[in-house]
Amino acid sequence: MTALALAVLAASAGCRKAKVDAFPASGSVAGWEKTSDTRTFAAKDLWQYIDGDAEQYIQAGVVSTSTSDYKYQGQLEAIVDVYTMGDANGARKIFETDQGKDAKTVALGDAGIAYAQSVTFRKGPNLVRIVAYEHTPATQQALVALAHGVEEKL
Amino acid sequence: MKDRRQFLKEAATGAVLMSSGGRLGMAAMLGETAQAGKSKVVIARDPSLHGTAAQPDEQKVQNLLDRAITAYTGRAKPMEAWKSIVPMDKVIGLKVNGLGSKGIATHPALTMAVAERLQQAGVKPGNILIFDQNAQFLAACGMTINTDPTRVRCIPSDVAGWEDEESSFGVARIRITKIVTRECAMVINLPILKDHRMAGVTFAMKNMYGVVDKPFTLHANNCNPGVADLNAIPVIRNKIRITIGDAISSVYDGGPGFRPERLWYPNALIVGEDRVALDTIAWEMLERKRADEGLRTFEADGRPPRYIATAADATHQLGTNDPQRIHRVEI
Numbered sequence: 001m002t003a004l005a006l007a008v009l010a011a012s013a014g015c016r017k018a019k020v021d022a023f024p025a026s027g028s029v030a031g032w033e034k035t036s037d038t039r040t041f042a043a044k045d046l047w048q049y050i051d052g053d054a055e056q057y058i059q060a061g062v063v064s065t066s067t068s069d070y071k072y073q074g075q076l077e078a079i080v081d082v083y084t085m086g087d088a089n090g091a092r093k094i095f096e097t098d099q100g101k102d103a104k105t106v107a108l109g110d111a112g113i114a115y116a117q118s119v120t121f122r123k124g125p126n127l128v129r130i131v132a133y134e135h136t137p138a139t140q141q142a143l144v145a146l147a148h149g150v151e152e153k154l
Numbered sequence: 155m156k157d158r159r160q161f162l163k164e165a166a167t168g169a170v171l172m173s174s175g176g177r178l179g180m181a182a183m184l185g186e187t188a189q190a191g192k193s194k195v196v197i198a199r200d201p202s203l204h205g206t207a208a209q210p211d212e213q214k215v216q217n218l219l220d221r222a223i224t225a226y227t228g229r230a231k232p233m234e235a236w237k238s239i240v241p242m243d244k245v246i247g248l249k250v251n252g253l254g255s256k257g258i259a260t261h262p263a264l265t266m267a268v269a270e271r272l273q274q275a276g277v278k279p280g281n282i283l284i285f286d287q288n289a290q291f292l293a294a295c296g297m298t299i300n301t302d303p304t305r306v307r308c309i310p311s312d313v314a315g316w317e318d319e320e321s322s323f324g325v326a327r328i329r330i331t332k333i334v335t336r337e338c339a340m341v342i343n344l345p346i347l348k349d350h351r352m353a354g355v356t357f358a359m360k361n362m363y364g365v366v367d368k369p370f371t372l373h374a375n376n377c378n379p380g381v382a383d384l385n386a387i388p389v390i391r392n393k394i395r396i397t398i399g400d401a402i403s404s405v406y407d408g409g410p411g412f413r414p415e416r417l418w419y420p421n422a423l424i425v426g427e428d429r430v431a432l433d434t435i436a437w438e439m440l441e442r443k444r445a446d447e448g449l450r451t452f453e454a455d456g457r458p459p460r461y462i463a464t465a466a467d468a469t470h471q472l473g474t475n476d477p478q479r480i481h482r483v484e485i
């Protein structure tokens with residue numbers, strides 16, 4: 001009986017989802033360097049990061065938001081935002097508002113889109129947006145590669 | 155003679171500056187150039203401002219600023235124009251906007267051009283104070299924090315601290331940064347033109363959300379009357395004297411964050427004192443661009459910037475939203 005209880009306890013502890021670090025380390029995606037510490041905002045503090053945009057995420061059930069800066073080949077700067085919602089519906093809701101007519105579908109997570117300077121995808125309760133500050137011929141391909149690196153960690 | 159308590163009270167509301175007349179009496183000074191009874195707004199453009207680089211050419215921004223400020227004041231030379239606008243011996247704040255990240259923040263070339271001209275006009279470097287809500291927003295504007303009083307200073311609002319006492323007008327009950335209440339005699343507003351998911355338009359008046367401790371408390375009902383009420387608080391009404399609006403680049407949908415797929419280059423500076431007139435023109439520019447892109451109007455999108463009309467009403471009297479009362483100068 002005691003052994004069974006311990007086994008159940010151990011199993012439930014194992015099922016408890018550990019906090020995911022979704023941010024690829026420097027060099028783990030070819031050409032990409034992580035250039036800042038990861039900053040995380042609870043829902044109640046999200047205004048400090050994206051005041052004005054925060055409400056739509058809060059309404060969709062955001063739990064926390066993490067962000068970090070990246071640089072590609074020492075030049076192209078980008079930012080990765082990972083919004084962890086309460087459930088997949090919340091991520092879907094935000095994802096759908098981001099889809100413009102000129103978005104290109106990409107195979108990422110449960111659904112993904114790319115523009116010339118940005119990639120957005122959702123995977124389970126997570127919504128990921130990666131935005132580059134400049135457009136170069138290599139930008140979109142580099143962003144998609146980084147997005148795959150994030151997807152693998154979610 | 156005023157006692158110290160009375161003087162400090164007036165300084166905190168901007169009343170000292172307002173009554174200094176002459177040198178700072180911009181309305182009187184502009185009387186010679188503005189059409190009688192109208193609010194003057196200058197829209198200065200340079201289509202070559204933004205090439206393929208992420209940032210515009212600094213010299214072209216400086217030149218455009220010179221054209222805009224001379225056209226606005228009616229003075230022949232930029233130095234004369236600046237000397238007619240700012241007090242030489244007081245602290246001048248430059249309120250930038252970095253909320254949308256470095257992709258859509260007040261361009262450093264503009265901020266530094268203003269700081270440069272102020273110094274050339276005779277303002278001491280340490281009397282120029284660049285600020286925004288927090289260090290992150292300032293970094294997005296290309297600014298590095300500096301408290302050295304011998305150089306142009308750059309300090310986040312939250313680091314300078316908030317007044318202990320709340321200020322209020324209508325629904326606005328907030329604490330204002332001491333940069334505005336205590337440090338600056340006047341503030342030059344340097345917003346960037348953007349779409350705003352809730353307010354519809356963010357430009358001159360909405361930029362004041364960066365001077366208060368809890369801007370999110372002013373978002374209800376599409377920021378109406380939040381924006382108008384905030385700007386009607388005496389210290390904000392009185393110390394925010396002139397706006398040099400950054401419309402070098404803009405986001406016409408999906409703002410206020412950076413949406414590169416919705417980025418657009420008006421290549422313009424928009425200058426004026428009447429914040430309501432400025433926002434009326436900003437609304438018109440964004441509406442026209444959205445129509446060009448086949449997007450719905452702000453009204454159809456459920457987020458018309460009604461706060462602009464509220465700011466013009468009898469309760470607020472912050473300026474005019476009547477196109478017939480705006481003297482619009484395009485150069």
